[in-house]
Amino acid sequence: MTKVDLKKALDGYRAKRGEFRIVEMPEMRYLMVDGQGDPNTSPAYTAALQTLYPVAYTLKVASVRELGWDYVVPPLEGLWWADDVTAFTSARDKSRWHWTMMLMVPDWVPPELVDAAVTKVAAKKDAPARLHDLRLEALTEGLCVQTLHVGSFDDEAPVLAEMHDQFIPNEGLELTGTHHEVYFSDFRRVAPEKLRTLLRQPVRPVGGEDHS
Structure with a gap:
């Protein structure tokens, strides 16, 4: 049985350091949980x-057993925003951040298999505390600009400033949607200066309609 690695198979998960790339993202499905606050200190x-993660790995096993499809559990992703955008892009006031943490669900996995995985995890003695907050949801970002950031999360601000204030307007585009990050590195095991994070920003032509 071939094991699919979605982050390598999907074009939208390719990015290079120092290069801004315009991509068209199709509709994707994710397991999602929302929250607010500093990710370094927030219990939420x-x-x-x-x-x-327990639901994602239970779903992977179910995909192998019931559908005959094996895959690498995709990388963690996050949507990030703040009521005042400077709290995210420049001031980096993490206590004011809102977020949606996500794990991609392969397109061959039906919703009922996701429901079964949630039910199975819920039946365990140590069931996750926020299982009732988890949902399966489609995300359609459409046109996006993205790049690869290598380094600490706290060093993202200059890259985002260049993306938002120079590259995007110079291409006749404007920001829409929500800042999106894909974590190619496990921040629990990789030194901050070596972290690899895809930074993605949905955009639209200046004056165009927002389809996000």
């Missing part, structure tokens, strides 16, 4: 990850 953030 930790609980979100402790909810997403």
Whole structure:
């Protein structure tokens, strides 16, 4: 049985350091959990990850057994925003951040298999505390600009500034949708200066309609 690695198979998960790339993202489905606050200190953030991963791995096993499809559990992803955008892009006031943490669900997996995985995880004695907050949802971002950031999460601001204030307007585009990150590195095991994070920003032509 071939094991599919979605982050290598999907074009939208390719990015290079120092290069801004315009991509068209199709509709994708994710397991999602929402929250607010500093991801370094918020119990809600930790609980979100402790909810997403057991369901994702249970779903992977079910895909192999019931559908004959094996795959690498995709990387963690996050949507990030703040009521005042400077709290995210420049001031980096993490206590004011809102987030949705996500794990991609392959397109061959039917919703009922996701429901069965959630039910199975819920039946365990140590069931995740935020399982009732988990949902399966489609995300359609459409036109996006993305790049690869290598380094600490706290060093993203200059890259985002260049993306938002120079590259995007110079291409006749404007921001729409929500800042999106894909974590290619496990931040629990990789030194901050070596972290690899895809930074994605949905955009539209200046004056165009927002389809996100």
